[in-house]
Amino acid sequence: MEFKMKPAYHGYRAYAYLEEGKDYPKFDWADWDWAGRHVLDLTDEEEARVAEILANTPYISLHDHPTLFPRKMDSADDITDAMRNGREMTAYEALAYSNLDCVFDNQLDGVNIISSPGGWKWIDIIHDLGMRLCDIAHQDFLVHCKTVDDIFAAKKAGKIAWVAVVEGAAPIENEVDRIDILYGLGIRQLGVTYSESNALGSGCKENHDGGLTKFGEKCVERMNQVGMLIDVSHCAPQTAYDAVMHSKKPIIASHVGAKGVWPTKRMASDELIKAVAEKGGVIGIEAAPHTTMSKTNMTHDIDSFMEHFEYVKNMVGIDHVGFGVDCLYGDHVGVHHAFSAALSLASTAKTGVAPYEEVPFVKYLENTTESSWNIPRWLVKHGYSDEEIAKVLGGNAIRVLREVWA
Ligand SMILES: [Zn+2]
Numbered sequence: 001m002e003f004k005m006k007p008a009y010h011g012y013r014a015y016a017y018l019e020e021g022k023d024y025p026k027f028d029w030a031d032w033d034w035a036g037r038h039v040l041d042l043t044d045e046e047e048a049r050v051a052e053i054l055a056n057t058p059y060i061s062l063h064d065h066p067t068l069f070p071r072k073m074d075s076a077d078d079i080t081d082a083m084r085n086g087r088e089m090t091a092y093e094a095l096a097y098s099n100l101d102c103v104f105d106n107q108l109d110g111v112n113i114i115s116s117p118g119g120w121k122w123i124d125i126i127h128d129l130g131m132r133l134c135d136i137a138h139q140d141f142l143v144h145c146k147t148v149d150d151i152f153a154a155k156k157a158g159k160i161a162w163v164a165v166v167e168g169a170a171p172i173e174n175e176v177d178r179i180d181i182l183y184g185l186g187i188r189q190l191g192v193t194y195s196e197s198n199a200l201g202s203g204c205k206e207n208h209d210g211g212l213t214k215f216g217e218k219c220v221e222r223m224n225q226v227g228m229l230i231d232v233s234h235c236a237p238q239t240a241y242d243a244v245m246h247s248k249k250p251i252i253a254s255h256v257g258a259k260g261v262w263p264t265k266r267m268a269s270d271e272l273i274k275a276v277a278e279k280g281g282v283i284g285i286e287a288a289p290h291t292t293m294s295k296t297n298m299t300h301d302i303d304s305f306m307e308h309f310e311y312v313k314n315m316v317g318i319d320h321v322g323f324g325v326d327c328l329y330g331d332h333v334g335v336h337h338a339f340s341a342a343l344s345l346a347s348t349a350k351t352g353v354a355p356y357e358e359v360p361f362v363k364y365l366e367n368t369t370e371s372s373w374n375i376p377r378w379l380v381k382h383g384y385s386d387e388e389i390a391k392v393l394g395g396n397a398i399r400v401l402r403e404v405w406a
Contacts, residue, residue, distance in 0.1 A: 001039045001047070003373060008158035009096030012139040014068075014089040027082045029068040030330040032094035035361040038370060040302075040377040050376050053386055058155050058394040059372065060102040062284035063165070063233070063255035063324030065109070066091050066368045073334025079111075080338070086114040086127050091329040091368075092141055099372040101155040101394070102145060102163065104254065104324065107132065109167035110194060110343045111335075120170040120194070122178070129164060129185060136162065144186055148401050151394075165254075168194030168203075168234060174215060179222045188405060189229040189254065192216065192243050193236075195266075195344035201239035204265045205344040212242035220246045229404045232272070233286075233324075236265075240272050250280035250400045255324035257285060257292035257308035258315075266291060266348040267308075270315065277316035280403065282396045284324030285309045287365040289333045290358065291326075298356045302364040302378055309392075318388050322396050325371040332367075333360060 020026050042050065068089040070078045088108060095103065107128050108114075114124040136142050143154050145161035154161035168191045172178035182190065192212070193203040200216035202209040212220070220243055223230050230251040232240035244251055253276055259267040268276075273283055286292055287305050297304035312321045328335065336345055364374040379389045 001041070003037055003039070003097040003369060006096045006141075006158050006160075009092065009141045012092050012141060014092065014135055015087065017138050024087055025081075025085055027078075027085070028071045029089055030071040032068065032091050032329040032367060032369070034071070034330065035366045038364050038366065038374070040364060040374050040381065042377055042381065046377075046380050049386070050380050053376060053380075053389050053393075054099050057390040058101045058151055058398060059099055059376075060104070060151065060322070060394040060397045061100055061325055061368060061372070062104050062252060062282070062322055062397060063106060063286070063326050064103050064368045065106055065326070065328040066095055066103055067328060069328055069330025069335060071330070073331045073338055079335065080113070083108065083111045083113050086124070087131055088128065090132065090135060090142065092139065094329050094367065094369050095160055096141065098160075098369040099376065100160055100368070102151045102161040103368065104163045104165050104189060105132075106165045106167045111339050120168065122171040122173065125166060125171040126185070129187070132164070133186070146186055146188060147405060148398060151398070151401075163188050165189040165231075167191045167231070168198065169200050169219060170194060170196075170198040172219070174199050176215070176218050176222050179219060179228060180226055183226045183228055187228070189231055190223060191231040191234055192219070193239060194234045195348050197236075201243070202236035203239075203344070204234050204236050205348045206236055209236035209238045211238040212246060216243065217246050224248050227405050229401065232276075234266075237269050237272060240268070241275055244272070244275045244279050244281070247279065249404050250282075251276060252282045252284060252400060254284045255286035255288075255326040256283060257305075258311045261294045261308050261311050262292060262304075264348060264350060273312055273316055277320035280400065282320055282322045282400050283312050283316070284322045285312070287325040287327060287362055287371060289336060289362050290356070293356060300359050300362050302362075302374060305362075305365060306378055306382075318391055319396055322392050322394075323371070323375055325365060325368065325375075327365065327368045327371055329367050331361075333358070
């Protein structure tokens with residue numbers, strides 16, 4: 001079984017309207033499939049079922065970083081220079097080999113260090129977004145997605161609906177109107193906090209969780225008013241819970257796992273998972289290296305990832321779970337090593353059951369493309385019905401987006 005390419009892709013490469021090395025610095029980007037192409041084996045009958053489900057169901061990834069990363073990750077200088085350049089390379093070809101109809105792109109987020117080592121500056125977020133939109137304006141395979149109709153239209157045309165996301169609200173500082181500005185510029189999802197705290201509330205790395213601030217409440221109200229989808233993936237528990245309770249619309253945890261399966265600060269508590277579901281929202285399961293592991297499976301792979309999926313599904317039902325695999329194209333483990341501090345990994349990934357064995361990549365979920373082939377295959381192999389698979393691949397997300405983006 002080989003990855004198949006969407007015929008609507010005609011070979012566009014990022015910034016092809018400029019001359020690399022002359023108009024902007026040349027970097028040595030990793031091949032998007034640098035770790036190989038791994039596909040779970042299926043019988044012919046199962047293969048036919050997967051094809052039929054994918055043909056009929058919009059498939060949405062609620063959280064990804066579908067851009068190229070430098071080949072060399074052993075020297076922090078290479079990746080730091082590449083990130084400071086502020087010109088992310090959308091991985092068009094890799095996305096063309098995926099099964100996705102819609103991808104939520106979280107851009108540079110925690111490694112947005114264009115003008116500052118601390119990152120997350122307003123001006124840098126706008127730079128990042130504008131640069132991506134300029135590139136996207138020069139091709140016709142990714143469509144800047146602002147409505148649910150855009151997702152269905154992209155699927156029909158064999159293209160991909162590209163949703164612009166900002167993963168944490170630190171860049172809005174104390175300016176609630178910046179939520180309107182982000183929406184106006186085409187951002188459709190905003191995280192309340194990243195792992196560190198901001199003016200809205202506490203991030204998941206903190207030892208003390210003050211909950212959603214008064215300013216945070218105002219921002220939740222504004223996000224409801226403008227139609228911005230709220231994400232609580234990186235919030236500390238009380239802050240996340242308060243945001244869910246304060247919101248009048250469903251919210252999501254776009255990329256998490258369950259603390260009940262793997263007890264780190266980055267994983268969601270049972271209480272939060274239930275609150276998100278009761279509000280009508282969706283919990284997207286995360287696959288970044290060494291996040292969604294389990295005590296029974298200390299090597300991160302698709303089975304431990306799916307343990308998180310099944311735990312959430314068994315607790316709140318099939319209508320409230322989906323996927324936000326949080327992958328990128330390049331050596332993701334290397335990115336974690338180079339940006340451990342900026343990504344708050346040491347303080348959010350600690351568990352009571354460490355040490356675990358580090359993997360070089362998460363087989364079957366190594367990048368956005370590979371994940372989009374293997375998640376539906378795993379679900380078919382493990383006895384899920386067509387209806388259940390349609391819900392978790394996209395139906396549940398569509399339900400939330402119809403309520404929120406309207
Ligand atoms: Zn994240």
